Amino acid sequence: xxxxxxxxxxxxxxxxxxxxxxxxxxxxxxxxxxxxxxxxxxxxxxxxxxxxxxxxxxxxxxxxxxxxxxxxxxxxxxxxxxxxxxxxxxxxxxxxxxxxxxxxxxxxxxxxxxxxxxxxxxxxxxx
Amino acid sequence: xxxxxxxxxxxxxxxxxxxxxxxxxxxxxxxxxxxxxxxxxxxxxxxxxxxxxxxxxxxxxxxxxxxxxxxxxxxxxxxxxxxxxxxxxxxxxxxxxxxxxxxxxxxxxxxxxxxxxxxxxxxxxxxxxxxxxxxxxxxxxxxxxxxxxxxxxxxxxxxxxxxxxxxxxxxxxxxxxxxxxxxxxxxxxxxxxxxxxxxxxxxxxxxxxxxxxxxxxxxxxxxxxxxxxxxxxxxxxxxxxxxxxxxxxxxxxxxxxxxxxxxxxxxxxxxxxxxxxxxxxxxxxxxxxxxxxxxxxxxxxxxxxxxxxxxxxxxxxxxxxxxxxxxxxxxxxxxxxxxxxxxxxxxxxxxxxxxxxxxxxxxxxxxxxxxxxxxxxxxxxxxxxxxxxxxxxxxxxxxxxxxxxxxxxxxxxxxxxxxxxxxxxxxxxxxxxxxxxxxxxxxxxx
Amino acid sequence: xxxxxxxxxxxxxxxxxxxxxxxxxxxxxxxxxxxxxxxxxxxxxxxxxxxxxxxxxxxxxxxxxxxxxxxxxxxxxxxxxxxxxxxxxxxxxxxxxxxxxxxxxxxxxxxxxxxxxxxxxxxxxxxxxxxxxxxxxxxxxxxxxxxxxxxxxxxxxxxxxxxxxxxxxxxxxxxxxxxxxxxxxxxxxxxxxxxxxxxxxxxxxxxxxxxxxxxxxxxxxxxxxxxxxxxxxxxxxxxxxxxxxxxxxxxxxxxxxxxxxxxxxxxxxxxxxxxxxxxxxxxxxxxxxxxxxxxx
Numbered sequence: 001x002x003x004x005x006x007x008x009x010x011x012x013x014x015x016x017x018x019x020x021x022x023x024x025x026x027x028x029x030x031x032x033x034x035x036x037x038x039x040x041x042x043x044x045x046x047x048x049x050x051x052x053x054x055x056x057x058x059x060x061x062x063x064x065x066x067x068x069x070x071x072x073x074x075x076x077x078x079x080x081x082x083x084x085x086x087x088x089x090x091x092x093x094x095x096x097x098x099x100x101x102x103x104x105x106x107x108x109x110x111x112x113x114x115x116x117x118x119x120x121x122x123x124x125x126x127x
Numbered sequence: 128x129x130x131x132x133x134x135x136x137x138x139x140x141x142x143x144x145x146x147x148x149x150x151x152x153x154x155x156x157x158x159x160x161x162x163x164x165x166x167x168x169x170x171x172x173x174x175x176x177x178x179x180x181x182x183x184x185x186x187x188x189x190x191x192x193x194x195x196x197x198x199x200x201x202x203x204x205x206x207x208x209x210x211x212x213x214x215x216x217x218x219x220x221x222x223x224x225x226x227x228x229x230x231x232x233x234x235x236x237x238x239x240x241x242x243x244x245x246x247x248x249x250x251x252x253x254x255x256x257x258x259x260x261x262x263x264x265x266x267x268x269x270x271x272x273x274x275x276x277x278x279x280x281x282x283x284x285x286x287x288x289x290x291x292x293x294x295x296x297x298x299x300x301x302x303x304x305x306x307x308x309x310x311x312x313x314x315x316x317x318x319x320x321x322x323x324x325x326x327x328x329x330x331x332x333x334x335x336x337x338x339x340x341x342x343x344x345x346x347x348x349x350x351x352x353x354x355x356x357x358x359x360x361x362x363x364x365x366x367x368x369x370x371x372x373x374x375x376x377x378x379x380x381x382x383x384x385x386x387x388x389x390x391x392x393x394x395x396x397x398x399x400x401x402x403x404x405x406x407x408x409x410x411x412x413x414x415x416x417x418x419x420x421x422x423x424x425x426x427x428x429x430x431x432x433x434x435x436x437x438x439x440x441x442x443x444x445x446x447x448x449x450x451x452x453x454x455x456x457x458x459x460x461x462x463x464x465x466x467x468x469x470x471x472x473x474x475x476x477x478x479x480x481x482x483x484x485x486x487x488x489x490x491x492x493x494x495x496x497x498x499x500x501x502x503x504x505x506x507x508x509x510x511x512x513x514x515x516x517x518x519x520x521x522x523x524x525x526x527x528x529x530x531x532x533x534x535x536x537x538x539x540x541x542x543x544x545x546x547x548x549x550x551x552x553x554x555x556x557x558x559x560x561x562x563x564x565x566x567x568x569x570x571x572x573x
Numbered sequence: 574x575x576x577x578x579x580x581x582x583x584x585x586x587x588x589x590x591x592x593x594x595x596x597x598x599x600x601x602x603x604x605x606x607x608x609x610x611x612x613x614x615x616x617x618x619x620x621x622x623x624x625x626x627x628x629x630x631x632x633x634x635x636x637x638x639x640x641x642x643x644x645x646x647x648x649x650x651x652x653x654x655x656x657x658x659x660x661x662x663x664x665x666x667x668x669x670x671x672x673x674x675x676x677x678x679x680x681x682x683x684x685x686x687x688x689x690x691x692x693x694x695x696x697x698x699x700x701x702x703x704x705x706x707x708x709x710x711x712x713x714x715x716x717x718x719x720x721x722x723x724x725x726x727x728x729x730x731x732x733x734x735x736x737x738x739x740x741x742x743x744x745x746x747x748x749x750x751x752x753x754x755x756x757x758x759x760x761x762x763x764x765x766x767x768x769x770x771x772x773x774x775x776x777x778x779x780x781x782x783x784x785x786x787x788x789x790x791x792x793x794x795x796x797x798x799x800x801x802x803x804x805x806x807x808x809x810x811x812x813x814x815x816x817x818x819x820x821x822x823x824x825x826x827x828x829x830x831x832x833x834x835x836x837x838x839x840x841x842x843x844x845x846x847x848x849x850x851x852x853x854x855x856x857x858x859x860x861x862x863x864x865x866x867x868x869x
Contacts, residue, residue: 003768005764005768005845008795008843008844008845009845011788012788042746045742045746045768045769046769047605047746047771047787049604049786050771050787050788053788133645133646137645141676143675144672144675144676148661148664217659218659220626220658220659221654221658221660221715222672223648223649223651223677224648225643227643373628
């Protein structure tokens with residue numbers, strides 16, 4: 001993931017999101033060490049203080065945990081927490097605007113469910 | 128006290144860097160000296176080994192004898208270094224330093240040149256002396272006029288270092304004042320120099336007195352004391368003035384006006400130096416007078432002054448002729464393996480009618496005096512006389528084809544009583560040479 | 574976090590001309606500070622005063638707790654390099670590095686040689702034979718090899734081509750991670766270095782405009798764009814530092830306030846302001862009117 005300096009999202013928030021992505025996809029496992037600020041600094045070519053801010057944001061969210069020593073580990077239940085968060089912010093919000101848009105153009109519930117079922121089947125056969 | 132131990136270490140490190148950066152100049156200097164040595168040596172060797180002339184003086188000079196040229200070069204060099212003080216400092220601005228350590232490092236750099244130049248001259252002299260003394264072992268007719276004296280050489284080197292350091296301390300002191308007080312001090316200095324030119328008799332007297340304070344000092348220890356005291360006072364005065372000089376490390380390139388001022392100062396300095404030298408020579412004696420009275424070659428009673436010179440010693444040989452008949456004649460045969468350079472005038476009276484018991488042969492050997500040293504002393508010059516029945520043989524011989532090599536060194540050492548008059552240093556600033564005829568005067572006494 | 578540099582009402586004037594005007598700031602340790610400003614704004618003067626190369630006219634300046642000028646103990650922990658730094662004529666690079674290692678106690682000579690190899694500089698070259706870019710690389714290498722607690726680099730990348738610049742930033746960041754210290758970089762290429770900065774100082778005409786954490790600074794302004802009427806309505810009662818009206822009634826405004834959570838009219842586009850652009854807006858002289866007159 002590359003940092004986008006033009007985004008309205010602060011750099012440290014983008015860093016936090018990158019860590020979250022890796023937790024969600026399973027690259028970072030719970031109970032294991034997360035990326036340190038030095039690794040992040042090197043990876044994204046940013047000041048380690050900025051990286052540290054991103055890490056601290058995740059610590060206060062409960063995603064990362066400070067352990068004895070310097071390293072941060074992925075907190076227990078972090079993945080689930082993130083998944084829930086993403087479901088709520090991304091998936092269900094999109095669902096809301098999908099339903100709003102569907103109603104606006106006159107589609108009813110059955111049309112929408114049918115379409116969604118077809119999409120899932122399509123995805124399943126491809127896997 | 129003045130500087131803490133850290134500042135001193137810092138100054139030493141900075142000085143080392145500066146001296147290392149001056150490597151090129153030092154090597155160039157050494158090369159110039161070696162080049163001059165080379166040309167001098169080849170010249171000397173050509174004269175030594177040519178067989179056309181006989182009995183020659185070889186003047187194998189080296190730069191340390193009349194060291195005025197060296198001192199003048201050092202004088203210019205040190206002035207230049209002081210003018211470039213700020214410009215040079217810009218090259219080291221990135222390194223941690225203080226005002227004092229910067230100043231000390233600069234002075235150590237100048238001191239390096241004040242020490243290395245006499246040492247280089249010593250080296251040149253040793254090479255020269257070594258090559259020539261090697262030749263003397265192979266050739267019988269080659270002699271070194273000045274003897275090798277380690278104490279003389281070492282003392283001379285140290286004295287030259289002290290001389291150079293006094294010069295450096297003085298120039299540094301003036302330069303520091305100029306830097307502190309700037310433009311107005313420059314005007315003041317210029318006014319003094321102009322005054323010197325217009326009323327030079329008054330001021331040159333003062334300047335000459337100051338010069339003689341050092342150059343007429345006859346005791347070595349007192350000279351060292353004076354020198355070290357002068358250097359210390361001037362340096363510490365400059366250090367204190369420099370402490371109160373605010374120094375902005377902005378890079379300053381030499382401006383043309385500054386160069387013009389430098390040139391004016393140099394011209395005036397040359398003028399002043401020439402004037403002082405003129406004054407100095409009038410004070411010291413001139414060998415021309417002495418040589419004139421000798422060249423007449425008269426065998427009248429010599430004057431007191433003349434008697435003290437060793438080559439004007441009259442000698443006597445007495446031979447008993449009491450066994451010879453009174454009234455008989457005595458023939459005299461005089462052999463002299465002289466060459467065009469020497470001459471013995473031969474005079475005798477009444478040898479046709481012997482009226483006495485003893486033949487007295489009164490003689491003075493011909494001499495060839497260079498720089499106050501009789502070169503003929505190396506020629507194993509002697510006059511022998513013996514009687515063979517009625518014939519008086521007188522023989523004057525000496526080593527033919529003499530090559531007397533003059534390698535004078537550290538001419539300024541003549542100011543010291545300890546070293547003068549010992550065949551170590553030439554006795555006057557100017558080289559002189561005079562040769563005079565000898566004479567043999569035969570008389571018969573009772 | 575101890576204060577490395579403390580300045581209070583610091584001023585420097587040359588006669589009537591004021592180079593630094595009552596600057597007050599505190600810089601702590603272990604950070605990379607970008608010193609940004611236009612040419613002649615006073616950045617170099619400020620850095621020189623901190624490095625003990627210039628006298629202060631007014632105010633207090635303490636580095637490691639004391640004034641830095643003529644203080645060896647402090648000066649050995651400060652290194653200040655700039656692009657036209659001079660060394661002795663005919664010096665070779667390796668000789669200059671030797672000089673650095675005698676004068677700076679923490680200088681790492683082996684590291685400097687490795688960096689020279691990394692940037693393909695022959696250590697036997699003479700310094701005066703280097704081009705502008707190569708000289709900048711060399712001074713940059715010397716500056717960071719000093720491992721000085723306070724490292725100040727004035728336009729360190731001047732003359733370097735873009736590949737070398739990127740390598741230099743990488744080296745700087747990596748070295749900072751290995752051996753943290755306070756680094757102050759003055760540069761005109763804020764867009765390139767902003768990622769590695771932790772703090773930013775903006776100076777204009779000798780005055781301190783801004784001294785902020787870089788992340789906070791990025792969040793301190795935002796841009797709204799859209800139809801002029803919508804934009805005008807939105808920017809009422811807001812601190813607007815720039816407004817531009819362009820073709821077809823579209824309008825863009827820079828608001829110097831932190832973006833709040835209150836929802837914004839969906840007809841407006843909200844985007845971030847690059848730090849570099851924000852600096853321009855904060856120091857801009859309005860020459861727009863003049864520009865048009867040039868061709869009339």
